[in-house]
Amino acid sequence: MTTIPFTKGHGTGNDFVLIADPDGELDLTPAQIAALCDRHFGIGADGVLRAVRSARIDAGAAALAEDPDAEWFMDYRNADGSIAEMCGNGIRVFTAFLLDEGLAEIPGGGTIAIGTRGGVRDVHRASVGFSVDLGRWTLDSAEPLVHVKDVPVARPGISISVPNPHVVIAVADDDELAAADLTYIPQLDPAPAEGANVELVLPGDPLVQDGVGRISMRVHERGSGETLSCGTGAAAAALATRHWAGAGAPNAWRVQVPGGTLGVRMFPVEEGEHVSLSGPADLVFSGTVEI
Numbered sequence: 357m358t359t360i361p362f363t364k365g366h367g368t369g370n371d372f373v374l375i376a377d378p379d380g381e382l383d384l385t386p387a388q389i390a391a392l393c394d395r396h397f398g399i400g401a402d403g404v405l406r407a408v409r410s411a412r413i414d415a416g417a418a419a420l421a422e423d424p425d426a427e428w429f430m431d432y433r434n435a436d437g438s439i440a441e442m443c444g445n446g447i448r449v450f451t452a453f454l455l456d457e458g459l460a461e462i463p464g465g466g467t468i469a470i471g472t473r474g475g476v477r478d479v480h481r482a483s484v485g486f487s488v489d490l491g492r493w494t495l496d497s498a499e500p501l502v503h504v505k506d507v508p509v510a511r512p513g514i515s516i517s518v519p520n521p522h523v524v525i526a527v528a529d530d531d532e533l534a535a536a537d538l539t540y541i542p543q544l545d546p547a548p549a550e551g552a553n554v555e556l557v558l559p560g561d562p563l564v565q566d567g568v569g570r571i572s573m574r575v576h577e578r579g580s581g582e583t584l585s586c587g588t589g590a591a592a593a594a595l596a597t598r599h600w601a602g603a604g605a606p607n608a609w610r611v612q613v614p615g616g617t618l619g620v621r622m623f624p625v626e627e628g629e630h631v632s633l634s635g636p637a638d639l640v641f642s643g644t645v646e647i
């Protein structure tokens with residue numbers, strides 16, 4: 357048994373166990389991650405965020421090659437111990453944790469570069485919490501048929517990577533959004549080999565207010581089940597809705613999730629378009645745990 361300090365944090369209710377492991381000494385197994393995330397027998401969380409110096413984790417070499425300033429690497433794990441490329445809520449909470457622990461600083465008005473398995477991501481302070489540039493997104497050609505328990509009709513999903521995989525479907529109304537039973541894993545046909553996070557989206561009425569698009573969303577996350585929020589899922593949901601809305605749809609979106617509100621923005625860059633995510637990041641308590 358090893359006793360390790362941890363902090364519990366969340367971003368719009370998407371909650372995480374945060375562990376500082378600067379020298380990469382803690383090789384947590386999937387079973388240990390699942391035990392930490394267990395809501396009955398552990399601390400309870402949707403995932404684990406390990407803060408390790410990029411130089412001290414294999415996956416960090418690519419991050420440092422991309423941006424030598426990416427001193428810290430976010431080693432993200434889903435609640436079942438599986439690895440994902442990116443976590444949009446997690447990276448804001450991770451940044452709050454680095455600052456709180458005195459491990460990093462964000463110079464006034466500046467950004468911090470964080471290594472992730474999906475590439476280096478720049479985070480800066482926002483009016484509420486933090487904003488992260490999620491980088492380039494891709495629309496994949498797959499349109500799997502999505503069956504969600506208690507949603508009467510299966511419908512084709514739109515596949516978007518940011519760069520973790522998402523499949524987004526629209527629902528008809530509030531009742532359908534509420535009725536969906538996301539304790540069951542949505543069935544995708546064909547099923548993507550790497551799995552997918554599935555977002556159910558209800559466009560706002562009106563869809564656009566004061567130039568900002570509005571949607572509500574629920575999510576079933578790969579490796580974590582239904583969560584109160586998914587940052588990369590909010591970005592994928594806004595991108596899918598803009599795609600459905602067609603020409604003239606806005607590039608700024610407010611996404612209502614069960615745990616709060618997130619902001620999504622699309623903006624042009626030299627090589628295409630990036631999507632950014634903003635929202636709160638809260639550290640709730642700290643303690644020690646035996647693993």
Ligand SMILES: N[C@@H](CCC[C@H](N)C(=O)O)C(=O)O
Nearest residue numbers: 440443444445520586587588
């Ligand atoms: N909750 C996260 C996404 C976490 C990873 C996801 N479950 C996956 O496996 O891709 C977010 O806020 O983006």
